[in-house]
Amino acid sequence: MSVENPTSDNDCDSRKVNGNKSEHVNGMHNGYSSSEKHKSSHKSSSKDKHRDKERDHKSSSKHSSSSRDKEKHSSKNHSSSHKSSSKDKEREKEHDKNKDRSEKEKDNKDKDRHRSDKDRHRSDKDRHRSDRDKHRSSDGDKKHSSSSKDKEHKSRDKDRENDKHRKEKDKHRSDNSSSKDKEKHSKHKEKSSSSEKQEKIKLEPEEYKEIVTTNNLKQEIKEESEDGFMGGNTTVSSCDYSLSQFKDEPMLEMAPEESDEQEMSLADRKTAHKRAASESQEDIPLLQRKKSKKKIKREPSYNSEDEEEEEIPKKKKKKPEKRKSIKTEESSSPVKRKKKGEEEEQEVWKWWEEKKKDDGTKWQFLEHKGPLFAPPYEPLPSNVKFRYDGKEIRLSEEAEEVAGFYARMLDHDYTTKATFNNNFFHDWKKVMTSEEAKLIKDLSKCDFKEMQAYFQMLSEKNKNRTKEEKAALKAKNEEIQKEFGFCIIDGHKEKIGNFRIEPPGLFRGRGEHPKMGMLKKRVMPEDVLINCSKDSKIPKPPSGHKWKEVKHDNTVTWLASWTENVQSQAKYVMLNPSSKLKGEKDWQKYETARKLHKCIDKIRDQYRLDWKAKEMRVRQRAVALYFIDRLALRAGNEKDDDQADTVGCCSLRVEHIELHKEKDGKEFVVVFDFLGKDSIRYYNEVPVEKRVFKNLELFMENKKDSDDLFDRLNTQTLNEHLKDLMPGLTAKVFRTYNASITLQRQLEELTDPDASVPEKILAYNRANRAVAILCNHQRAVPKGHSKSMEALKEKIQAKRDQVDEAEEDVRQATKDAKRGSVKEKLACDKKKKALDRLRDQLKKLELQETDRDENKTIALGTSKLNYLDPRISVSWCKKHGVPIEKIYNKTQRDKFRWAIDMAGPDYIF
DNA sequence: TAAGCGACTTGAAGGTAGAGCA
DNA sequence: TGCTCTACCTTCAAGTCGCTTA
Numbered sequence: 043m044s045v046e047n048p049t050s051d052n053d054c055d056s057r058k059v060n061g062n063k064s065e066h067v068n069g070m071h072n073g074y075s076s077s078e079k080h081k082s083s084h085k086s087s088s089k090d091k092h093r094d095k096e097r098d099h100k101s102s103s104k105h106s107s108s109s110r111d112k113e114k115h116s117s118k119n120h121s122s123s124h125k126s127s128s129k130d131k132e133r134e135k136e137h138d139k140n141k142d143r144s145e146k147e148k149d150n151k152d153k154d155r156h157r158s159d160k161d162r163h164r165s166d167k168d169r170h171r172s173d174r175d176k177h178r179s180s181d182g183d184k185k186h187s188s189s190s191k192d193k194e195h196k197s198r199d200k201d202r203e204n205d206k207h208r209k210e211k212d213k214h215r216s217d218n219s220s221s222k223d224k225e226k227h228s229k230h231k232e233k234s235s236s237s238e239k240q241e242k243i244k245l246e247p248e249e250y251k252e253i254v255t256t257n258n259l260k261q262e263i264k265e266e267s268e269d270g271f272m273g274g275n276t277t278v279s280s281c282d283y284s285l286s287q288f289k290d291e292p293m294l295e296m297a298p299e300e301s302d303e304q305e306m307s308l309a310d311r312k313t314a315h316k317r318a319a320s321e322s323q324e325d326i327p328l329l330q331r332k333k334s335k336k337k338i339k340r341e342p343s344y345n346s347e348d349e350e351e352e353e354i355p356k357k358k359k360k361k362p363e364k365r366k367s368i369k370t371e372e373s374s375s376p377v378k379r380k381k382k383g384e385e386e387e388q389e390v391w392k393w394w395e396e397k398k399k400d401d402g403t404k405w406q407f408l409e410h411k412g413p414l415f416a417p418p419y420e421p422l423p424s425n426v427k428f429r430y431d432g433k434e435i436r437l438s439e440e441a442e443e444v445a446g447f448y449a450r451m452l453d454h455d456y457t458t459k460a461t462f463n464n465n466f467f468h469d470w471k472k473v474m475t476s477e478e479a480k481l482i483k484d485l486s487k488c489d490f491k492e493m494q495a496y497f498q499m500l501s502e503k504n505k506n507r508t509k510e511e512k513a514a515l516k517a518k519n520e521e522i523q524k525e526f527g528f529c530i531i532d533g534h535k536e537k538i539g540n541f542r543i544e545p546p547g548l549f550r551g552r553g554e555h556p557k558m559g560m561l562k563k564r565v566m567p568e569d570v571l572i573n574c575s576k577d578s579k580i581p582k583p584p585s586g587h588k589w590k591e592v593k594h595d596n597t598v599t600w601l602a603s604w605t606e607n608v609q610s611q612a613k614y615v616m617l618n619p620s621s622k623l624k625g626e627k628d629w630q631k632y633e634t635a636r637k638l639h640k641c642i643d644k645i646r647d648q649y650r651l652d653w654k655a656k657e658m659r660v661r662q663r664a665v666a667l668y669f670i671d672r673l674a675l676r677a678g679n680e681k682d683d684d685q686a687d688t689v690g691c692c693s694l695r696v697e698h699i700e701l702h703k704e705k706d707g708k709e710f711v712v713v714f715d716f717l718g719k720d721s722i723r724y725y726n727e728v729p730v731e732k733r734v735f736k737n738l739e740l741f742m743e744n745k746k747d748s749d750d751l752f753d754r755l756n757t758q759t760l761n762e763h764l765k766d767l768m769p770g771l772t773a774k775v776f777r778t779y780n781a782s783i784t785l786q787r788q789l790e791e792l793t794d795p796d797a798s799v800p801e802k803i804l805a806y807n808r809a810n811r812a813v814a815i816l817c818n819h820q821r822a823v824p825k826g827h828s829k830s831m832e833a834l835k836e837k838i839q840a841k842r843d844q845v846d847e848a849e850e851d852v853r854q855a856t857k858d859a860k861r862g863s864v865k866e867k868l869a870c871d872k873k874k875k876a877l878d879r880l881r882d883q884l885k886k887l888e889l890q891e892t893d894r895d896e897n898k899t900i901a902l903g904t905s906k907l908n909y910l911d912p913r914i915s916v917s918w919c920k921k922h923g924v925p926i927e928k929i930y931n932k933t934q935r936d937k938f939r940w941a942i943d944m945a946g947p948d949y950i951f
Numbered sequence: 952t953a954a955g956c957g958a959c960t961t962g963a964a965g966g967t968a969g970a971g972c973a
Numbered sequence: 974t975g976c977t978c979t980a981c982c983t984t985c986a987a988g989t990c991g992c993t994t995a
Contacts, residue, residue: 822964908960
C-alpha cells in the first residue's frame with residue numbers, strides 16, 4: 043500500500059511499517075529485546091547538557107573520527123541506561139541476596155549484571171564526555187555565570203562519586219555480561235535486518251509545495267471569520283443535511299416519570315443554577331440567547347433508519363415545559379427509548395451554537411457526588427495459603443493484600459523483570475509487620491501459587507455467572523453510574539469520564555520504567571480534593587472520613603483530584619469526551635490546525651531558510667521543525683531519570699539516527715530508530731534534502747552517541763518560536779494538522795464515488811491507516827489473529843465453492859429457460875439473483891480479509907479519536923452516502939456530535 | 952532562567968458484552 | 974442454545990505545554 047505523506051517535501055519516506063511492526067511486537071512481548079537497544083542510551087541530564095553547552099564555547103579542537111568510531115562501537119556493545127540513584131543501589135543489594143532464583147530469575151540477574159556493566163561503561167562515557175567537551179567547536183552565542191559553573195562542577199563531582207560507589211558494587215558481580223550483551227545486541231541487529239526484509243508499507247513521495255487545491259482551500263478559509271475557532275462555522279449551513287427536520291422545533295421538556303430522589307434533588311437545583319447559567323449568558327446577544335433556548339434537541343438522526351422515530355419528540359413537545367434544558371438518557375421516559383439494538387435517543391446540548399466565553403472560566407455552576415472509592419480489601423479465605431520457603435504463613439491483612447496484587451500478576455511478563463520484582467519486594471516489605479519482614483527475606487522463596495489459583499478461580503466464577511447474576515450486576519453498575527457518573531454543569535447534566543478512584547495495585551510502568559512494581563497505595567477521601575461551585579450541594583465524603591479540601595475553582599475542568607504516590611503526579615476526575623468542555627477544546631484544536639494550514643507554506647519557507655542560518659541554535663530549530671512537520675514527530679520534552687528512557691524530536695540523541703549518503707538507491711537517507719511515547723519503537727528511513735543531511739552531520743560532529751542531537755534546542759524555545767510564527771502554534775499542532783490533511787487527501791484519492799459501501803469503508807480505513815502509519819500508532823498483533831484469518835480464509839473458500847455451484851446452476855437454468863416455459867424462466871431469474879447475492883457476500887468477505895490483515899499491527903483508534911478532524915469524516919460520509927455508524931461507533935458519535943451536526947458534504951479542512 | 956508543577960491530551964493494554972455462528 | 978471472537982469500553986500511564994517559583 044502506498045500513501046502520500048502530506049508534509050514530505052522531497053523524496054520517498056520509506057517507513058517500514060510491517061518490518062517495524064514485527065520488531066515492535068517483539069519488543070513488547072518478549073520483554074527486553076527491542077527496547078534493550080534503546081535503553082542503551084546514556085541519558086545526559088539537563089545539567090549535563092547545560093555543562094556541555096558551556097564548554098562548547100571554550101573548546102576549539104575536534105575529536106578524530108577514529109576515536110568517535112571507537113566510542114560508538116564500545117557504546118553499542120555495552121548498551122546502557124545509566125541512572126544513578128540510591129534506590130538503584132538498594133535494589134542491587136536486594137539482588138545480590140536473591141541468588142537462588144529460578145531459571146526465569148537467573149535471566150533477570152543477567153540483566154542486572156548487564157546494568158552493572160553499563161554502569162561501568164558510564165564512567166568511561168563521562169570521561170569521554172568531558173574529553174569531548176574540551177574539544178567541541180563553539181558557536182559563541184551564550185555566556186554563563188561563574189556561580190552556575192560552580193554548581194555544575196559540584197554536581198559533576200557528585201556524579202563521579204556515585205560512579206565510584208557503583209563501580210565498587212559492580213566488582214562483586216559476575217563479569218560475563220559483556221559477552222551476553224554482545225549476543226543480545228547482535229540478536230537485535232539480526233532482527234532489524236530481517237524485519238527490513240519483510241513486506242513494507244511505504245509512504246510514497248509527495249511534492250513539498252502544496253497542491254493546487256491549497257489555494258482554493260486558503261481562499262475558503264480566509265472567508266471564515268478571523269476570530270478564532272468560532273470560525274469553524276464555515277460549513278454550518280450545510281448541517282441542514284441532517285437536521286433540517288428539527289430546526290424549528292421547540293425545546294423538549296424532561297420526562298415526568300423521573301422519580302428518583304437523587305435525580306429530583308439534582309433536578310430541583312438545576313432550576314437555580316440554570317438561572318445562574320442564564321445570568322452568565324447575559325453577555326450573549328439577545329438573538330443568540332433566543333436561539334440557545336432551542337438548543338436542546340435530540341441527537342440528529344443521520345440515517346434513514348432513524349427517521350421512523352421522528353414523531354416521538356414532536357408528541358412530547360406538547361407537554362408543559364418544565365426544566366426544559368436538562369435532558370439526558372437517564373431522564374428520558376421509556377416511551378422515548380428505541381427498541382433493543384437500536385440507539386437510545388438523547389437530548390443534545392448544542393453548545394457549539396452558543397457563544398464561547400473567553401474569560402478563562404470553564405463553568406458557572408458545578409455539582410457532583412464526588413468520586414467513587416475502590417471497595418475495601420476482602421481478606422482471603424483461610425484455606426488459601428501463602429508459603430515462604432515451603433512453610434505456611436498467615437500474613438497480616440495489609441501484607442496479604444499487597445501479596446495478592448503480585449499473585450494476580452504471576453503470569454504476566456512483568457514478574458520476569460528484575461526491576462519489577464525488586465520494587466515490589468521493597469514496597470511489600472514496607473507494609474509487612476516486623477515479624478513478617480524478619481522472616482520474609484527472599485522473594486524467590488515466596489510461593490504465591492495458591493493465591494494465584496484462588497484469584498483465577500474467582501475470575502472463572504465471574505465469567506460463569508448466571509443470567510440473573512449478570513443482570514443484577516448490570517443493574518447495580520447502572521445505579522452506580524447514575525449516582526456518581528453524572529454532574530450538573532451550567533444547567534446541563536453531563537457524563538463524567540472517570541468517576542472511580544484508581545484502586546490500589548502495583549504500578550505498571552511501560553517499557554523499562556524504573557518504578558515498575560512499586561505499590562500504588564489506596565487513595566482515601568483524606569487525599570482527595572473536591573472542586574465544585576459554592577452554591578452547589580457539596581459531595582459528602584464516605585462516613586467517618588473527610589475530604590482533603592473542597593475548592594471552588596471555575597478556571598479548571600476537574601471535579602476531584604488526588605496525588606498518586608508512585609510518581610507524585612496529580613490524577614483528576616474529569617468529564618466525558620462527549621461533554622461541552624471537552625468538545626469545545628477539541629473543536630478549538632482542529633481550528634488551530636486549520637489555521638496552520640493557512641500559513642504552513644510560509645513556515646516551511648522560513649525553516650528552509652533557517653537551515654542556512656549562522657546561529658547553530660537557529661539551524662537546529664529549523665531541522666527539528668522540519669522533522670516535526672514532515673514526520674509528525676512529537677515535541678520531545680526532557681524527562682527525569684526516574685522515568686522510562688524515551689524520546690521525541692527535541693530530545694533525540696546522536697545514537698537515535700544514522701546518516702547514509704546513499705541507501706537502497708536513495709541519496710541522503712536518515713535512519714531514525716528510537717523509543718517514543720509508551721516505549722513504542724519508531725523506525726523510519728527517510729531521504730532528506732542535502733542541506734538537512736549536511737546540518738545533521740554538523741550537529742553530530744564530535745558528539746558521542748549519548749549526546750543530544752539538538753543540544754541548542756528544547757521544546758520550550760521551539761514552542762516560543764512557533765508562537766511567533768502563528769498565535770497558538772505549538773509542536774503538537776503539526777501532528778494534528780498533518781494527520782487531518784493526510785486523511786482528507788487520502789480520502790480524495792482512494793474513494794471511488796461509484797464503489798459499494800463496503801468498498802468505500804475499505805477506502806476510509808486505508809486513509810485512516812495512512813494517518814496511523816504517519817503517527818506511528820502501532821499495536822500488538824491481536825491474540826489469535828492468524829487463527830481468525832485462517833477461519834476467514836476457509837469461509838471465503840466455502841463461499842467461492844458456493845459461487846461456483848451457483849454459476850453452474852445458472853448455466854443449466856439458462857439452458858432450460860431458453861427451451862421452456864415461464865416457470866423455468868422464473869426459476870432462472872431466481873437462481874441469477876441467488877448468484878448475485880453470493881457474489882456480493884464473497885466480495886464482502888474478501889474485503890474484510892484485506893482490511894483485517896492490513897490492520898493487524900496498526901491501531902486506527904488513536905488517530906481517529908485524537909488527530910483527525912471529525913468533520914472530514916462526517917463530510918465524506920455525507921458526500922458518499924456512507925452511514926456514519928460505519929465509521930464511528932456510539933461513543934465516537936457522542937464525542938463528535940458537534941462535528942456531525944455542523945459538517946456538511948462540502949466541508950474542507 | 953531552569954526546575955517543578957498543574958492541567959490537560961494522547962495512548963495502548965486488557966477486560967468483557969454481545970453479535971454472530973454452528 | 975451455547976460457544977467463540979471481536980469491537981467496544983475502561984483504565985491508567987505517559988505525553989505536551991503553560992504557568993509559577995526559587
